Amino acid sequence: MSIDEHLDPIPDSFILQPPVFHPVIPYGTTIFGGLYAGKMVMLQGVVPLHAQRFQVDFQCGCCLHPRPDIAFHFNPRFYTVKPHVICNTLQGGLWQKEVRWPGVALQRGAGFLVLFLFDNEEVKVSVNGQHFLHYRYRLPLSRVDTLAISGDILVKAVGFLNINPFVEGSQEYPVGYEVPCSRALPRGLWPGQVIVVRGLVLKEPKDFTLSLRDGATHVPVTLRASFTDRTLAWVSSWGRKKLISAPFLFHPQRFFEVLLLCQEGRLKLALNGQGLGTTSLDQKSLEQLRELRISGSVHLYCVHC
Template sequence: MSPGEKLDPIPDSFILQPPVFHPVVPYVTTIFGGLHAGKMVMLQGVVPLKARRFQVDFQCGCSLCPPPDIAIHFNPRFHTTRPHVICNTLHGGCWGVEARWPRLALQRGAAFLLLFLFGNEEVKVSVNGQHFLHYRYRLPLSRVDTLGIFGDILVKAVGFLNVNPFAEGSQEYPVGHPFLLTSRRLEVPCSRALPRGLWPGQVIIVRGLVLQEPKDFTLSLRDEAARVPVTLRASFADRSLAWISPWGRKTPISAPFLFYPQRFFEVLLLCQEGGLKLALNGQGLGATSLGQQTLEQLRELRISGSVQLYCVHY
C-alpha cells in the first residue's frame, strides 16, 4: 500500500457474521453490530428425547457478576403436565411478569428450525416455518449484543441473517432456509439444475464463507445450449463487482465491495419481468436486464471461486 493510501472501511452494518455449527451448550456469543429491526437469528437443531427445558436469551452484555439484563428470554418447558413456552425480561436482577404460551410447537426427539425476527416493537418467533408467538420489547433492542443458549438442546447451526431486502412492505412471514452441513452437493464448483428456468418472483439464495486468501467468486446462469447469458463476478484483486455479458463485456456494479476474507456472505437474486435484482448481505445493489424468454430458457446455476458454501436455495 502506498504512503497516504487508505484502506476502504469495512461496512460492518452490511456484513452478517459467519454461522456457527454444532456449538457446545451452554453457548454464549457476541452478536456483531448488536440487534436492530430487520435482523433475524436462526437456530437449527434437535430437542433431546428426555429434554426438560432450554432457553434462548438475547442479553445486554455477558458479565457473570452482576448478571446481564436479558431483553428476551425464550424458554420452552417440556417436563410439566402441559408443556408450554415462557417469555420474560430480566432487568436489574429482577424478572418481569411472565408471558405464557400453552401450546408448544416443539417436540421431544424432533428436529426444529427456530427463527427470531426482530421488528421495531416486538420479536416474532416461528417454528418450522409457522408463526408461533410474538413478544413486545420491555428493554430497548439496541442494548442487545449477546446471544445465550442454555439447557436441554442440541444445536446444529446458529445463523445471523437479514430480512429479504426485496420484500418491501410485505406482511408475509420471512422464511429461514436451513444450512446444509458437510454436503457433497455444496462442494465448489457447485452446479444446480433449473429444470423450469426462472420466472418472476423466484429468488435464488446463496450463502457461504469467503476463504482466507480469495481470488474471485463467480455465479453464472446457463441456458440449454450451455451459453451463459448472465454472470455475476467478484474480483478480490481489484475489489470489484460486475455483471459479465455473454460477449465478455463488463458492467461494473457501483456499490461497496462487501466480500471479505473469512466473512459470511449472502447473495440474493430476485427474478422479475425484464431481469434480475441483486442483493448482497441484505443490501439491494440494483438489477441487470434480461428478456423473459431468456430467463425461461435458463437451465443451470453454477457457482465457483474462493468460497465455502453453506446454503444454495431457489
C-alpha cells in the first residue's frame, strides 16, 4: 500500500501544511496560518546550468493588480561577474533600499537546500546547512500570507515547518466551506476586482466548476476543470467551449489557488500563480453578474470576491 493510500481528504490536525512537490514555476501558494516567529520554510531544488536569476518572495497578498507588498525578497543573481544575492522589501509599489550579499552559496548545476527561519525581528537564511544571511523586517511579519517563486530554478519540494515540531496548538487550516458554495456579487464585477478561490483537491476528483451568474440565473461564463481528461476550459452561455492551452495544475490532494482579475471587457485567469490567459466578456455583462458559484471535487478554504 502506498503512502498516498493512507491519506485522508482532509489534512490531519497535526500537519502544518503538506509539502508541495515539483511545482510548475512561476509558482505561488497560500501560507496557511501566515508567518510567525519560529516558523520555517524549506526550499529544495536545483539551479540550472545556465541560470541567470531567480527570486523567492514572501508576499502580503496574492492579487495580480495592484502588485502586493513583498515583506522579504530573496533574489540570487548569477549573470554578473561576481554573483550575489539581493534582499529587499516592496511597499506601495516601490522598492526600498536593497541589501546586497556578496557570494551566492548556490552553484549553477548543483542541488541545494535553503531554509528560511523567521525570528521575531529578522529572517535567517541557511544554504545546505550553513548560515548565509539575515534580513531585518521592514513590514510586519503577520501580514505575510503568500509564497511566490519565479525565475531560473527547478524546485523539487517546498515545505512549511515549525522549528519545534512538538509545539501544541499548531493547527493552521482555516475552517472550510461546504461545496457547492455561493457568494453574492452585489455590485457585479468592475475593472481591477479580483476573485480569489483557494482549496484542496480531493483524493479521487472528477471536476471543478466556477461559474458567474447574473440576476436571472443566466450563466454568461464558466471555468471548468475536468480531472478525467485533464483539461481546463472557458464555457460560455451560448454553449461555446474554449480550451485553455496550459499545463493542468490541479492535482489530487494538493492545494490550489484560482485568481480571476476583472479588466475592461475581459476576465484574466491565474492558477497557482501562473497566468493562463483571458476570456472576453463585454463590460455591461460583467457589471450585471450577481453570483459566484463553485462546485466539484474540492474542499474550499478561502473564497474572496
